[in-house]
Amino acid sequence: MTGSLAGALAGTVTHAAAVTTLPAVGVQRLAWLLLAFPTAGATILLLGGRRTNAWGHLVGCAMSLAAFGYGVIAFAAMLGYPAGQRGREVQVYTWIPAIGRFHANIGLLLDPLSICFVLLITGVGSLIHIYSIGYMSHDPERRRFFGYLNLFITAMLLLVLADNYVALYAGWEGVGLASYLLIGFWQFKPAAAVAAKKAFVANRVGDAGLSLGIMLMFATFGSVSFAGVFSAAHQASATTITAIGLLLLLGACGKSAQLPLQSWLLDAMEGPTPVSALIHAATMVTAGVYLIVRSAPIFNLSANARLLVTIVGAATLLFGAIIGCAKDDIKKALAGSTMSQIGYMMLAAGLGPAGYALAIAHLLSHGFFKAGLFLGAGSVKHAMNDDVDMRRFGGLATAMKITFVTFTFGYLAIIGVPPFSGFFTKDPIIEAAFDQGGTSGAILGTAALIGAGITGFYMTRVLLLTFTGKRRWEDDRHPHEVSTVMTSPMVILAIGSLGAGGFLMIANRLIGFLRPVVGTPPPSHGFFAPLSWLTLALVLVGAGIAWVMYSRREVPVTAPRGSFVTVAARKDLYGDALNESLLMRPGQWLTRLAVYFDNRGLDGIVNTIAATMGGLSGRVRRVQTGFVRSYALSMLVGALLLVGALLLVQL
Amino acid sequence: MISPANYVALAAILFVIGGVGVLVRRNALVVFMCVELMLNAVNLAFVAFARLHGDLTGQVIAFFVMVVAAAEVVVGLAILTSIFRARRSASVDDANLLKY
Numbered sequence: 001m002t003g004s005l006a007g008a009l010a011g012t013v014t015h016a017a018a019v020t021t022l023p024a025v026g027v028q029r030l031a032w033l034l035l036a037f038p039t040a041g042a043t044i045l046l047l048g049g050r051r052t053n054a055w056g057h058l059v060g061c062a063m064s065l066a067a068f069g070y071g072v073i074a075f076a077a078m079l080g081y082p083a084g085q086r087g088r089e090v091q092v093y094t095w096i097p098a099i100g101r102f103h104a105n106i107g108l109l110l111d112p113l114s115i116c117f118v119l120l121i122t123g124v125g126s127l128i129h130i131y132s133i134g135y136m137s138h139d140p141e142r143r144r145f146f147g148y149l150n151l152f153i154t155a156m157l158l159l160v161l162a163d164n165y166v167a168l169y170a171g172w173e174g175v176g177l178a179s180y181l182l183i184g185f186w187q188f189k190p191a192a193a194v195a196a197k198k199a200f201v202a203n204r205v206g207d208a209g210l211s212l213g214i215m216l217m218f219a220t221f222g223s224v225s226f227a228g229v230f231s232a233a234h235q236a237s238a239t240t241i242t243a244i245g246l247l248l249l250l251g252a253c254g255k256s257a258q259l260p261l262q263s264w265l266l267d268a269m270e271g272p273t274p275v276s277a278l279i280h281a282a283t284m285v286t287a288g289v290y291l292i293v294r295s296a297p298i299f300n301l302s303a304n305a306r307l308l309v310t311i312v313g314a315a316t317l318l319f320g321a322i323i324g325c326a327k328d329d330i331k332k333a334l335a336g337s338t339m340s341q342i343g344y345m346m347l348a349a350g351l352g353p354a355g356y357a358l359a360i361a362h363l364l365s366h367g368f369f370k371a372g373l374f375l376g377a378g379s380v381k382h383a384m385n386d387d388v389d390m391r392r393f394g395g396l397a398t399a400m401k402i403t404f405v406t407f408t409f410g411y412l413a414i415i416g417v418p419p420f421s422g423f424f425t426k427d428p429i430i431e432a433a434f435d436q437g438g439t440s441g442a443i444l445g446t447a448a449l450i451g452a453g454i455t456g457f458y459m460t461r462v463l464l465l466t467f468t469g470k471r472r473w474e475d476d477r478h479p480h481e482v483s484t485v486m487t488s489p490m491v492i493l494a495i496g497s498l499g500a501g502g503f504l505m506i507a508n509r510l511i512g513f514l515r516p517v518v519g520t521p522p523p524s525h526g527f528f529a530p531l532s533w534l535t536l537a538l539v540l541v542g543a544g545i546a547w548v549m550y551s552r553r554e555v556p557v558t559a560p561r562g563s564f565v566t567v568a569a570r571k572d573l574y575g576d577a578l579n580e581s582l583l584m585r586p587g588q589w590l591t592r593l594a595v596y597f598d599n600r601g602l603d604g605i606v607n608t609i610a611a612t613m614g615g616l617s618g619r620v621r622r623v624q625t626g627f628v629r630s631y632a633l634s635m636l637v638g639a640l641l642l643v644g645a646l647l648l649v650q651l
Numbered sequence: 652m653i654s655p656a657n658y659v660a661l662a663a664i665l666f667v668i669g670g671v672g673v674l675v676r677r678n679a680l681v682v683f684m685c686v687e688l689m690l691n692a693v694n695l696a697f698v699a700f701a702r703l704h705g706d707l708t709g710q711v712i713a714f715f716v717m718v719v720a721a722a723e724v725v726v727g728l729a730i731l732t733s734i735f736r737a738r739r740s741a742s743v744d745d746a747n748l749l750k751y
Contacts, residue, residue, distance in 0.1 A: 626750030628682075628743040632673050 206254015245305025256288025309350030317343025421501030456542030
């Protein structure tokens, strides 16, 4: 990237930051309701105890829906304002009163970017709540589950609504906590407990990056509010800005499961399936993308930080796609695809103003189709007695018609077949990567293009293995369509998978809406540029290969050994092995060394002194014989010595 | 008048006899008597010097020593009696349990 380009981008920033936020008026002043509803739900459900068992899930859904309802009202109010005045601030209360120059307010920021997330989180989140009523109906702890879901929604809303980095961080940590509680919801399963811990620890690494970034901002700008940081950003040195950008990227990598902090995401499949849907579609993994896009004025100033974001995104999108190809567990295959799709978003976000809006567009459409796919996988799992091995599925299309159709919609959306969502939101990212120009643009674009082809392969594989071909399940399975309360969210999400992408991207609806926050991207090439056809062709080639491999040929019920690539991908491309050998083992050695030093060194000194004293007194005490006459003799000797000494002094 | 040196010599002899007796005899009763001998040797020295200096302090101390000796004997003999009852022996070497 050339200096002049960076300069031009810096120009865009000042423009974007110049849009001031106004105090909220009217209905938007009640923005705290967004947080209050799910907080109330979580409080009632988690503190209410067993009394709320009977109706707890309804409260959970109602609170989530109420937040969505208010989100729609606030969105409608926002659309009523002219484009430059849509950023509205709501002061909730003073968190830290003025100490010298510093004070911290809790304020909520309603602007086009945050409202997109509010609608996604509460909308898709509510659908997942409703689905969970059916999915968790046999679970004795269903009430607790809904309490955690509401907590998750609260934390995520705080994250996206905060008008400063500290409040954002509070939401960020809340998301980490809620995901920990939900991934480990079935904590009686050791695998789930371990997965929850792993997710928490991997996230802590990212959180450390974010918190250091915030501290660096405070040290540099004396402020942690978005307005304060962004307006002063151009005065800071390039090194500082790059450092802040990289620290924010580290935070984003943790939450969004990007390389090198990706390892928790696949294990997180141990949680109940609605949790996977929530983490992958509406909350959690989108937080990293949000952080990057929200911090656009910082990233605009540092080409190096942006370059690293794109590299991370491109590497992760290939990494996730390759893993997705080899997994026989339907949920893990989908988890690989999430990593891959979030990689696309990061790639787009790293492209600067050319990509911010595209990242958000893909994020929103991904929210629909990925939630739909996960809920579909959940109902398949439900029907197959909690089996997730796709090699034991097959031919489910006839048994589960609604699930099959909604899953297919999600499938067509993710591989990017027009007119489904993915086509409108993924292809522009690939184009924008190529448009970046230079070597980096070519490499990033090629990676994204190849990723699209691989996506076509592994998603077709999932679809074919699960729904078509011979029935490979055992005779005691009786797959059946799930209840209406579970199918209706899937149907709504399928409609979103079909329409969302086109709705957002045609006529630049979303790009225009987000322009005040993230700046103006260059004009697109239109949706049917040659590159789009090339992408589509690659996707079809990938799908064709999958069709040959998994539809034309017999699918063995036990997985064949496979090539070394398959073996590596089954083991998550040795991500865990790498963490283990680079971090875990050296850590263990370090602690063992410390324990050894403690035992032999520090404790050794103390123990030696004690042993010496013990041995010495053991010998000395032999003097106490118990014979009165020897005591008498010692007294006599003592007395004589005393008298002798006295006499000696006197003389 | 007999020279004070004689009194002191007698006191020293009595003290040594008592001391040797305490150290070499095993019978607790005899040990007690030897202790008495040592105390009275000291008393003799006190009284002799009091007489020599024409001062009553030494004589008063001799009375104190007698009182303390009487009290000590009362307690000592009581212990001795109960040990003898328990062990059928008055040897001080046999009562040696209180040790390391």
